[in-house]
Amino acid sequence: MNTMTQGLQAMLAAGKDNALLRVTLGKAALDADQPADAIPHLQRAVEQDPHYSVAWKLLGKAQLAQGQTDAARAAWTEGLRCAEAKGDAQVVKELGVFLRRLDKAGTP
Numbered sequence: 768m769n770t771m772t773q774g775l776q777a778m779l780a781a782g783k784d785n786a787l788l789r790v791t792l793g794k795a796a797l798d799a800d801q802p803a804d805a806i807p808h809l810q811r812a813v814e815q816d817p818h819y820s821v822a823w824k825l826l827g828k829a830q831l832a833q834g835q836t837d838a839a840r841a842a843w844t845e846g847l848r849c850a851e852a853k854g855d856a857q858v859v860k861e862l863g864v865f866l867r868r869l870d871k872a873g874t875p
Contacts, residue, residue: 771795772792772795772799775788775791775792775795776792779792784811784815785815786811786812786813786815786816786819786822787812789808789809789811789812789815789822790808790809790812790819790821790822790825792805792808793805793806793808793809793812793822793825793826793829794825796808796829797825797828797829797832802828802829802830802832802833803829803833805825805826805829806826806829806830806833809822809825809826809829810826812826813826813842813845817845817849818849818852818853819849820846820847820849820850820853820855820858820862821846821858822846823842823843823845823846823849823862824842824843824846824858824861824862824865826839826842826846827839827840827842827843827846827862827865828865830842836869839865839869840866840869843862843865843866843869844866846858846862847859847862847863847866850862
């Protein structure tokens with residue numbers, strides 16, 4: 768665990784829990800190739816802010832890395848809905864690509 772992640776964990780331990788902190792911790796875990804550690808943080812982020820499209824995007828990535836294809840599809844579908852509602856064109860584009868890749872791979 769690097770110094771930044773330790774500082775974020777300390778903030779969490781101090782009760783400063785919020786969606787942005789959880790997304791940052793989840794992304795750090797993904798960047799460290801630890802998707803299993805990322806999932807609980809990202810799940811908590813979308814519980815705290817169900818309209819946080821980037822949190823849904825990262826949650827789907829972590830779930831796919833863990834072989835949870837159906838969960839990833841569900842997360843990306845919800846993230847796409849949120850991003851479209853907010854007009855977040857970049858996330859809409861990314862999630863569309865991710866979902867098409869799942870379709871091409873023949874996953875349900």
